[in-house]
Amino acid sequence: MEIIPIPAFTDNYVWLIRSGQKAVVVDPGDAAPVRRYLARHDLEITGILITHHHGDHIGGIGELARPEIPVFGPADEEIAGVTHPVAGGDSVQMDAPRLFFEVMDVPGHTRGHIAYHGHGLVFCGDTLFNAGCGRIFEGTPQQLHASLQALAALPPETRVYCTHEYTLANLRFAEAAEPDNPARDRFAAEMQALRDAGEPTLPTDLATQRAINPFLRCDSPSVRATLALQDASDEAVFTALRDWKNRF
Numbered sequence: 151m152e153i154i155p156i157p158a159f160t161d162n163y164v165w166l167i168r169s170g171q172k173a174v175v176v177d178p179g180d181a182a183p184v185r186r187y188l189a190r191h192d193l194e195i196t197g198i199l200i201t202h203h204h205g206d207h208i209g210g211i212g213e214l215a216r217p218e219i220p221v222f223g224p225a226d227e228e229i230a231g232v233t234h235p236v237a238g239g240d241s242v243q244m245d246a247p248r249l250f251f252e253v254m255d256v257p258g259h260t261r262g263h264i265a266y267h268g269h270g271l272v273f274c275g276d277t278l279f280n281a282g283c284g285r286i287f288e289g290t291p292q293q294l295h296a297s298l299q300a301l302a303a304l305p306p307e308t309r310v311y312c313t314h315e316y317t318l319a320n321l322r323f324a325e326a327a328e329p330d331n332p333a334r335d336r337f338a339a340e341m342q343a344l345r346d347a348g349e350p351t352l353p354t355d356l357a358t359q360r361a362i363n364p365f366l367r368c369d370s371p372s373v374r375a376t377l378a379l380q381d382a383s384d385e386a387v388f389t390a391l392r393d394w395k396n397r398f
């Protein structure tokens with residue numbers, strides 16, 4: 151099984167999961183780059199996974215879906231073209247590529263946002279990003295905090311496939327939020343080198359995110375000192391961080 155990022159728009163990735171000549175795509179916001187990839191590599195699309203209802207994640211469904219392929223998506227959101235609505239606790243199974251994912255409810259960015267976890271990886275859409283997290287459009291800070299904690303509780307080696315290349319901007323915020331984190335400084339240099347070489351900074355893994363992502367580090371003394379919230383709850387620290395990031 152191979153997982154390939156297909157760049158779309160300015161900073162999205164459509165993830166393509168391939169085995170032999172069969173492929174599943176995750177969050178195809180734009181059909182055109184996906185079609186080109188399928189044609190160039192002589193692949194047949196056998197399924198689509200959707201994490202949430204935003205246009206940059208679903209815009210390609212109509213052109214890519216065929217009546218015989220399943221389109222999985224969040225049961226709590228209204229999305230044209232979804233044939234298999236799923237929610238936390240459900241599973242997704244496919245024969246080719248042979249896939250088994252457990253669905254997690256990860257609300258906060260949107261009300262019904264879901265993630266797909268299995269095979270040591272997680273497709274988490276716009277919830278957890280490399281060095282950051284999604285904006286809160288429909289949910290509450292409490293919900294997004296709980297969703298990120300649920301993702302962070304997966305095994306540390308879990309590879310994280312999120313949908314946007316926001317890493318360098320996120321790292322600038324991370325540095326402001328947690329000035330005292332040498333591991334993050336080293337990581338930022340690695341990510342800058344990847345971008346300079348035109349490479350994606352994804353996937354990442356949860357052990358790395360726990361070490362460098364301020365939104366998973368609400369207990370960090372450096373984060374708390376920055377916010378002057380030494381005695382607040384993790385949730386209150388998260389809420390203040392997310393709010394600051396909106397204005398950063």
Ligand code: ZN
Nearest residue numbers: 202204259276
């Ligand atoms: Zn989104």
Ligand code: FE
Nearest residue numbers: 204206276313
């Ligand atoms: Fe998005």
